[in-house]
Amino acid sequence: MTSRAEDGGRSELEMSPEEMMASALRAAELVIERVQNLPDKPAWRGGSRSELEAIMREEPPEEGRPSHEVIERAAHEILPIAGRVDHPRFFAFVPSSPTWPGVLADFMAAGHNIFQGTWLGASGPSMLEVVVIDWFRSWIGYPETAGGLFTSGGSAASLDGFVVAREAAGAPMQPSVYMSDQSHTALIRAATIVGVRPESVRMVPTDEHFRLDMNELHGMIIEDRESGLTPIAICGNAGATNTGAIDPLDEIADYCESEDIWFHVDAAYGGFAILTDRGAELLKGLERADSIAMDAHKWLFQPFECGCLMVKDIRKLEGAFSVQPEYLQDTQWGRDHPNFGDRGLQLSRSFRALKVWMSVQTFGMAAFRRSIGQGIELAEQAEAYIRESDVLQIANPASLGVVCFRVNSRTSELNDEQLEEINEAVQTRVIEEAVAMMSSTRLRGLYSLRLCILNHTTTWEDVRFTLAAIENFGRETISS
Ligand SMILES: Cc1ncc(COP(=O)(O)O)c(C=O)c1O
Numbered sequence: 001m002t003s004r005a006e007d008g009g010r011s012e013l014e015m016s017p018e019e020m021m022a023s024a025l026r027a028a029e030l031v032i033e034r035v036q037n038l039p040d041k042p043a044w045r046g047g048s049r050s051e052l053e054a055i056m057r058e059e060p061p062e063e064g065r066p067s068h069e070v071i072e073r074a075a076h077e078i079l080p081i082a083g084r085v086d087h088p089r090f091f092a093f094v095p096s097s098p099t100w101p102g103v104l105a106d107f108m109a110a111g112h113n114i115f116q117g118t119w120l121g122a123s124g125p126s127m128l129e130v131v132v133i134d135w136f137r138s139w140i141g142y143p144e145t146a147g148g149l150f151t152s153g154g155s156a157a158s159l160d161g162f163v164v165a166r167e168a169a170g171a172p173m174q175p176s177v178y179m180s181d182q183s184h185t186a187l188i189r190a191a192t193i194v195g196v197r198p199e200s201v202r203m204v205p206t207d208e209h210f211r212l213d214m215n216e217l218h219g220m221i222i223e224d225r226e227s228g229l230t231p232i233a234i235c236g237n238a239g240a241t242n243t244g245a246i247d248p249l250d251e252i253a254d255y256c257e258s259e260d261i262w263f264h265v266d267a268a269y270g271g272f273a274i275l276t277d278r279g280a281e282l283l284k285g286l287e288r289a290d291s292i293a294m295d296a297h298k299w300l301f302q303p304f305e306c307g308c309l310m311v312k313d314i315r316k317l318e319g320a321f322s323v324q325p326e327y328l329q330d331t332q333w334g335r336d337h338p339n340f341g342d343r344g345l346q347l348s349r350s351f352r353a354l355k356v357w358m359s360v361q362t363f364g365m366a367a368f369r370r371s372i373g374q375g376i377e378l379a380e381q382a383e384a385y386i387r388e389s390d391v392l393q394i395a396n397p398a399s400l401g402v403v404c405f406r407v408n409s410r411t412s413e414l415n416d417e418q419l420e421e422i423n424e425a426v427q428t429r430v431i432e433e434a435v436a437m438m439s440s441t442r443l444r445g446l447y448s449l450r451l452c453i454l455n456h457t458t459t460w461e462d463v464r465f466t467l468a469a470i471e472n473f474g475r476e477t478i479s480s
Pocket of ligand 1: 094153154184186239240241268
């Protein structure tokens with residue numbers, strides 16, 4: 001049989017190797033240019049729906065256009081109109097600053113079109129996922145019985161984790177789940193998806209540092225059991241998004257053991273801090289969780305989407321998800337390997353482990369440890385700067401890269417409403433004048449500015465420059 005290449009035949013949706021190369025090189029060139037120029041660009045760009053409708057709304061063309069035109073449009077008209085989440089002064093929400101090998105891994109995995117649902121479909125990639133998940137297992141300090149899988153992110157990981165928790169509790173008719181009032185909405189959604197009524201997703205009050213209050217938890221569980229609910233999981237935060245707060249993991253673990261309740265930790269934000277000595281100390285008790293959600297697209301410097309779920313007893317995860325349809329009977333060959341499609345929601349899965357593997361192989365663990373540690377240290381330096389300032393005030397001390405603070409006057413009494421107006425105005429100027437991208441939050445109802453520092457390219461000068469601008473804007477706003 002002659003190959004299609006030999007007889008020159010190509011499908012209508014194929015390109016010649018020359019076109020493929022030229023377009024790939026141009027796309028790479030544009031992305032590298034973007035990354036190199038990041039510090040000189042604003043950390044955020046956006047547009048209103050009506051503005052963007054005018055630029056982008058069109059019918060799909062019946063006939064194609066030259067690929068270089070399409071690439072240029074994507075690079076200049078679409079992709080830049082977005083938050084530059086990897087900008088060294090992007091401190092809003094949760095930044096993400098991918099390493100280049102991670103970006104290339106996504107390209108290579110897509111180019112090989114890996115179907116990472118079964119071992120039959122992708123033995124090599126599945127083996128690598130086993131290896132990388134085992135790295136995570138040992139970083140956490142989990143036993144050999146533990147395992148997990150890569151997911152799109154922390155939301156999907158916690159959802160899969162709650163399925164196991166529900167099954168471990170015997171799939172009760174009236175389940176309830178407990179989490180602190182600082183927990184991420186991803187957990188609320190995950191709980192409702194697995195069948196917990198919204199009113200049975202119980203938000204436990206927190207202490208002065210926004211950590212789950214054990215007495216309140218205990219009281220709620222007694223009350224709920226009396227009213228017929230069955231607790232299926234207690235969730236701890238290992239770095240709450242708002243404040244970086246870490247719940248008392250050891251105490252929750254003790255409580256879960258004594259009450260026979262599944263212990264899930266949302267470590268999507270802070271989990272990989274465990275790679276540093278400081279983080280390991282702060283996250284003590286994480287290894288006692290029954291399941292853990294972690295996001296490598298946050299503090300392990302991978303491009304979106306790169307989350308994972310780790311479960312202490314991997315048999316429970318597979319027990320909860322494994323279904324064997326006839327049309328997948330061929331994937332049961334060999335018994336000594338996992339089919340990752342049996343560990344969670346997705347059957348068709350991309351090969352996410354490659355990103356972590358290529359990045360770690362390229363830079364080595366020491367570089368990762370230092371880069372993670374740098375985020376923790378910069379947030380602490382920011383806290384020290386804020387404490388010294390005559391116009392800034394700490395709202396919550398630095399915790400795992402997050403510091404919350406507000407502009408306030410030391411000389412005149414400002415009420416909450418005035419403070420909110422002032423801080424809102426300052427935040428707007430920081431963004432509009434392209435100093436940095438930062439987001440605000442509310443701590444016990446009070447408006448607060450928030451810096452989240454976990455980009456490996458962020459320097460103290462980026463943080464200092466931003467804080468100095470906030471001080472200046474603050475002074476001007478207070479006196480205006
Ligand atoms: C603490 C925490 N949990 C869960 C999530 C949701 O994770 P993802 O967006 O990866 O689904 C986030 C995202 O910022 C988070 O910070």
